Amino acid sequence: MDNIEQIIAAVAPADQSVGPLAQAHLDNLTKPTGALGRLEEVARRLCEMKGDTHLSQPQAAVTVFAADHGVAAAGVSLYPREVTAQMVFNFLAGGAGINVLARQAQAQVHVVDVGVDYEFEAVPGLIAAKVMRGTRNFAVEPAMTLAEARQAVLVGARVAAQLMDQGMDLLIPGDMGIGNTAACAAITSVLCGRAPAEVTGRGTGLDDKGLARKIQVLEAALALHHPDPADPLGVLAAVGGLEIAAICGYCLAAASRRTPVILDGFISTTGALVAAALAPAARDYFIVGHASQEIGHQAQCQFLGQRPLLDLDLRLGEGTGAALGLTLVRAAVAIYNEMATFESAGVTGDKVEG
Amino acid sequence: MDNIEQIIAAVAPADQSVGPLAQAHLDNLTKPTGALGRLEEVARRLCEMKGDTHLSQPQAAVTVFAADHGVAAAGVSLYPREVTAQMVFNFLAGGAGINVLARQAQAQVHVVDVGVDYEFEAVPGLIAAKVMRGTRNFAVEPAMTLAEARQAVLVGARVAAQLMDQGMDLLIPGDMGIGNTAACAAITSVLCGRAPAEVTGRGTGLDDKGLARKIQVLEAALALHHPDPADPLGVLAAVGGLEIAAICGYCLAAASRRTPVILDGFISTTGALVAAALAPAARDYFIVGHASQEIGHQAQCQFLGQRPLLDLDLRLGEGTGAALGLTLVRAAVAIYNEMATFESAGVTGDKVEG
Numbered sequence: 028m029d030n031i032e033q034i035i036a037a038v039a040p041a042d043q044s045v046g047p048l049a050q051a052h053l054d055n056l057t058k059p060t061g062a063l064g065r066l067e068e069v070a071r072r073l074c075e076m077k078g079d080t081h082l083s084q085p086q087a088a089v090t091v092f093a094a095d096h097g098v099a100a101a102g103v104s105l106y107p108r109e110v111t112a113q114m115v116f117n118f119l120a121g122g123a124g125i126n127v128l129a130r131q132a133q134a135q136v137h138v139v140d141v142g143v144d145y146e147f148e149a150v151p152g153l154i155a156a157k158v159m160r161g162t163r164n165f166a167v168e169p170a171m172t173l174a175e176a177r178q179a180v181l182v183g184a185r186v187a188a189q190l191m192d193q194g195m196d197l198l199i200p201g202d203m204g205i206g207n208t209a210a211c212a213a214i215t216s217v218l219c220g221r222a223p224a225e226v227t228g229r230g231t232g233l234d235d236k237g238l239a240r241k242i243q244v245l246e247a248a249l250a251l252h253h254p255d256p257a258d259p260l261g262v263l264a265a266v267g268g269l270e271i272a273a274i275c276g277y278c279l280a281a282a283s284r285r286t287p288v289i290l291d292g293f294i295s296t297t298g299a300l301v302a303a304a305l306a307p308a309a310r311d312y313f314i315v316g317h318a319s320q321e322i323g324h325q326a327q328c329q330f331l332g333q334r335p336l337l338d339l340d341l342r343l344g345e346g347t348g349a350a351l352g353l354t355l356v357r358a359a360v361a362i363y364n365e366m367a368t369f370e371s372a373g374v375t376g377d378k379v380e381g
Numbered sequence: 382m383d384n385i386e387q388i389i390a391a392v393a394p395a396d397q398s399v400g401p402l403a404q405a406h407l408d409n410l411t412k413p414t415g416a417l418g419r420l421e422e423v424a425r426r427l428c429e430m431k432g433d434t435h436l437s438q439p440q441a442a443v444t445v446f447a448a449d450h451g452v453a454a455a456g457v458s459l460y461p462r463e464v465t466a467q468m469v470f471n472f473l474a475g476g477a478g479i480n481v482l483a484r485q486a487q488a489q490v491h492v493v494d495v496g497v498d499y500e501f502e503a504v505p506g507l508i509a510a511k512v513m514r515g516t517r518n519f520a521v522e523p524a525m526t527l528a529e530a531r532q533a534v535l536v537g538a539r540v541a542a543q544l545m546d547q548g549m550d551l552l553i554p555g556d557m558g559i560g561n562t563a564a565c566a567a568i569t570s571v572l573c574g575r576a577p578a579e580v581t582g583r584g585t586g587l588d589d590k591g592l593a594r595k596i597q598v599l600e601a602a603l604a605l606h607h608p609d610p611a612d613p614l615g616v617l618a619a620v621g622g623l624e625i626a627a628i629c630g631y632c633l634a635a636a637s638r639r640t641p642v643i644l645d646g647f648i649s650t651t652g653a654l655v656a657a658a659l660a661p662a663a664r665d666y667f668i669v670g671h672a673s674q675e676i677g678h679q680a681q682c683q684f685l686g687q688r689p690l691l692d693l694d695l696r697l698g699e700g701t702g703a704a705l706g707l708t709l710v711r712a713a714v715a716i717y718n719e720m721a722t723f724e725s726a727g728v729t730g731d732k733v734e735g
Binding site: 056059060062065106107117120123128341343365366371 | 419468691
């Protein structure tokens with residue numbers, strides 16, 4: 028998979044014909060029809076993605092893509108840039124939020140340096156795939172060249188392909204990058220056709236003044252670059268981020284092999300948004316695990332046609348909301364596989380007249 | 382614990398002084414302040430319940446209380462009465478929804494016959510504590526005598542006490558009883574001061590005509606019995622159910638020993654509602670795991686001062702939504718115990734000026 032266009036061409040819609048067969052099985056389990064609500068929806072969708080009425084517990088992997096953002100210099104985040112590299116070490120040591128929640132959800136965690144502004148030397152466990160030491164500041168120049176953006180997309184696609192080759196059949200993209208909500212708001216504004224003010228939030232906790240400055244920076248940047256929504260890779264290059272590009276490639280590669288992807292918030296959903304802009308059928312493989320507190324996430328979910336499973340006021344990123352979503356996906360698979368049917372349990376399934 | 386009044390007297394408020402200490406620990410973990418949202422709230426509340434800043438993964442048990450309802454004869458449910466007993470066998474065989482979701486959440490499942498209209502003989506695994514073979518039809522006479530209601534409350538309290546004696550430190554009440562949403566709507570109407578139409582829903586799936594009949598039955602029953610909201614046990618006796626009374630006792634006993642209870646929907650929350658009406662401080666030990674689709678559940682949550690963690694459109698009961706909630710509680714405990722601090726991970730916690 029060394030060609031983005033080939034991956035895009037390989038993304039086929041999920042098999043909708045399997046849905047009714049899966050639902051018929053669910054309707055035969057010892058519960059009122061539809062009584063397990065969205066767990067039934069998840070089980071049905073997984074069947075459609077696989078094109079098969081048989082489900083098994085997924086082998087799941089979280090991949091945290093880390094990169095720095097030139098736009099952080101424009102004062103759009105509360106935390107200093109060096110936190111990105113520090114958090115990479117935290118992920119590798121197993122002490123970050125995503126490590127804890129992935130363990131709970133029985134998922135592996137991998138960490139990819141796709142553009143951190145730090146030379147890691149040979150750090151055990153880190154997947155070294157640095158395209159550059161952070162993007163340029165898109166407040167004054169394009170974040171990346173088109174070649175750099177494409178290279179970062181392919182980093183994500185290759186990591187996903189390797190994980191699937193190793194037997195992983197459910198992928199979760201995570202993110203780490205101080206300043207990345209600004210890039211995501213810019214991309215969402217362009218691809219969803221919304222004004223920056225409609226899709227820009229407080230990130231790690233900006234106050235009103237900080238939020239106003241962030242919106243101003245984004246408005247000026249979009250006026251400067253005029254990114255074209257019909258050219259998603261061009262949008263990534265102009266105002267995107269390296270980890271966002273990698274997540275886009277990761278989502279595309281997963282969708283091209285009919286593999287479900289759980290998303291968890293504003294950053295990973297931005298990567299998925301670019302993937303869906305490039306290959307609309309990729310939407311069929313996305314499960315939004317958690318609603319972001321960033322206001323732009325609603326526009327993204329609408330674009331993707333997805334409703335988040337959870338809303339626990341999380342705003343950490345890293346894939347944490349998706350890891351929690353994975354516990355619900357596992358519950359859905361268990362329900363599908365392990366519940367008794369009316370017949371096997373000797374329970375009267377026929378309703379009396381209502 | 383052979384006296385309801387003793388149990389009520391033993392219910393003390395959670396220790397609010399521990400909350401800020403727990404939050405200080407949470408604020409020191411490698412994430413922006415408050416970024417794990419409701420997981421932090423759950424961890425903090427668990428500390429307040431225990432009165433201790435140390436948490437460990439709970440030993441959790443689900444107890445499904447099963448009973449029949451005389452009011453089912455009034456045509457308020459879609460399913461025939463024999464389904465209650467059939468489902469008891471399904472619980473014991475491990476094939477029901479709650480069995481599957483409890484396994485996923487690492488919780489035991491116990492089943493209590495507190496009033497099923499079926500003679501089980503000696504069924505292995507079933508806790509036999511039948512007060513009577515179902516309530517009387519409260520459309521024409523009180524569902525129970527006060528003595529029967531008190532006996533059912535004590536069944537729940539004793540089971541909870543036994544489980545806590547065995548080391549269980551998190552309890553989940555589940556329910557099974559064809560017709561029970563009608564009893565719950567009646568109780569909720571009285572205790573929350575709402576008209577029956579405001580708190581009566583479709584149960585396992587009534588159509589408009591069935592719903593109108595159910596509301597009519599409840600209005601007539603409340604006019605017949607005039608239950609007094611200041612006498613919660615009297616309300617239980619007049620229009621309640623045996624499993625609802627048992628859940629009330631189970632919640633009271635848990636709260637009296639500072640043990641968290643996860644609730645999951647209209648039936649279990651009705652039991653908790655009666656418990657809170659008897660001992661207001663019991664509220665401090667309740668976590669609402671899942672929002673019910675029954676409209677009366679909102680009034681209940683308001684009464685209890687609780688916001689549900691999940692809303693996955695479940696309407697099965699049995700404790701299923703609470704079992705899913707338990708996976709989030711486990712995630713909250715893991716976060717509290719396992720995440721690195723800024724200092725231990727060498728991450729810069731000081732924010733730059735916003």
